[in-house]
Amino acid sequence: MTKRNYWLDLFSGVTWAEFKAAGAKVSGFRESRWSTVQKIKPGDYLLCYMTGISRFVGILEVTDHAYRDKTPIWKDEDFPCRLRVKMVAELTPDTAVPVLELRDKLSFFQNLTSPHAWTGHFRASPVKWDTADGEAVVEAILEAKENPTVRPVDERKLQYRPKALKAKIGSVTVPESEEDELFKEEPEGKKPREHTEIQWYLLKLGSDMGFDLWVARNDRNKSWDSKKFADFPNLKSELPLQFDDATNRTIELIDVLWLKGNAIVAAFEVESTTSIYSGLLRMSDLVSMQPNLTIPLYLVAPDDKRDKVITEVNRPTFSRLSPPLSEICRFISFSTLKEQIKAVGHMLRFIKPEFLEEISESCEIEEV
Secondary structure, three states, X not given: OOOOOEEEEEXXXXXXXXXXXXXXXXXXXXXXXXXXXXXXXXXXXXXXXXOXXXXXXXXXXXXXXXXXXXXXXXXXXXXXXXXXXXXXXEOOOOOOEEHHHHOOOOHHHOOOOOOOHXXXXXXXXXXXXXXXXXXXXXXXXXXXXXXXXXXXXXXXHHHOOOOOEEEOOEEEOOOOOOOOHHHOOOOOOHXXXXXXXXXXXXXXXXXXXXXXXXXXXXXXXXXXXXXXXXXXXXXXXXXXXXXXXXXXXXXXXXXXXXXXXXXXXXXXXXXXOOOHHHHHHHHHHHHHHOOOOOOOEEEEEOHHHHHHHHHHHOOHHHHOOOOOHHHHEEXXXXXXXXXXXXXXHHHHHHOOOOHHHHHOEEOOOOOO
């Protein structure tokens, strides 16, 4: 019997819905992927991964050889390199399998060079996968089909797809106007208080998890709800770092750091006011000065700023970095942070930093 190969097939919530509306009989890819698409043979499986929510949503079996066609299926793009397929198993977005639940079964989660290195396997499709990894995903999807577990999904994530522009440095985004609501002044007093509240939550979360803390040097005297930042017993007055002066000055102004010994466990920039760009620039400066740094970086912002933050992270300025800022920064919404802290409650002391990967999402523009 001919060996079956397994291939990653990326969808957004929108393109998956369009694929199904067209009968779920044809999957398509960009013209640049033609040489790879031709290698896919009848009987091979396409592992359908939904970007934005980072979950496996289905399995497709290829029924014929590759061909080119521009018959309309998807609204935004042609995806002319096509394969006829049949549905082997389909899940709904809220019963789909989170990739992080398979971290112990997938090879690329082993020996990571950085906490988010696994995301590199989800930047384009089709991509041929290791047979063992493919079989693990198929097994998980079939199990979820038989015994579904409902995990609520933010509907906005299913509808969102950044308008990526092609450039020599790869996919980037260009905001339509600098007069964007992201940069408009907020009502006096409202957003600064929210910024301070989220800083306090991050400090409390890190403290409960047993880490030492750092808060931006110019924020040390702040308090929220009558609780002073300075009252955290593990708040450091000096950073135990061995970087050059320029790097240290940048790190000192990052909103919140979690520390373990001399190592930074996680860095957070809280973006709730017109200062969003300065926060991104701090992250950018840090990457520019220390390109081999493996600190997990997180952008924490209001739910209604999500799309704008991701668009900004993918600007050409930040995409030219090595690595691009979008590859090493992840997004956490204010509501998700609060809800998850409340949900884990008294278990916080047993939670590990990997918890952040589960509540955050990639800022990358996947090649859907």
